[in-house]
Amino acid sequence: MKTENLSDGHTKTLLASHNDCSVLYCSKCDALELNLAALTLRISPESLRSLSTVMNHAKVKLAKVQNSSTEYDGSDRSVFERFH
Ligand SMILES: [Zn+2]
Numbered sequence: 001m002k003t004e005n006l007s008d009g010h011t012k013t014l015l016a017s018h019n020d021c022s023v024l025y026c027s028k029c030d031a032l033e034l035n036l037a038a039l040t041l042r043i044s045p046e047s048l049r050s051l052s053t054v055m056n057h058a059k060v061k062l063a064k065v066q067n068s069s070t071e072y073d074g075s076d077r078s079v080f081e082r083f084h
Pocket of ligand 1 (some may be wrong): 010011026027028029030
């Protein structure tokens with residue numbers, strides 16, 4: 001496991017990475033750093049769980065929306081309504 005010891009006693013551990021996305025954890029802060037390309041988000045472990053759940057739901061919904069949008073001839077309204 002890759003860790004990075006910072007001078008102020010903070011140790012960042014790389015939990016996961018894929019392409020331009022990575023998640024680091026600092027045990028001193030009990031905080032996670034979510035890096036997405038040029039964007040860095042500092043979140044709590046609790047937020048990571050929420051984010052993970054939301055992302056999974058979004059992924060499933062996205063697949064449905066993308067599938068249904070190919071079935072319809074550019075009728076955005078039906079796709080839009082599925083979100084609500
Ligand atoms: Zn820290």
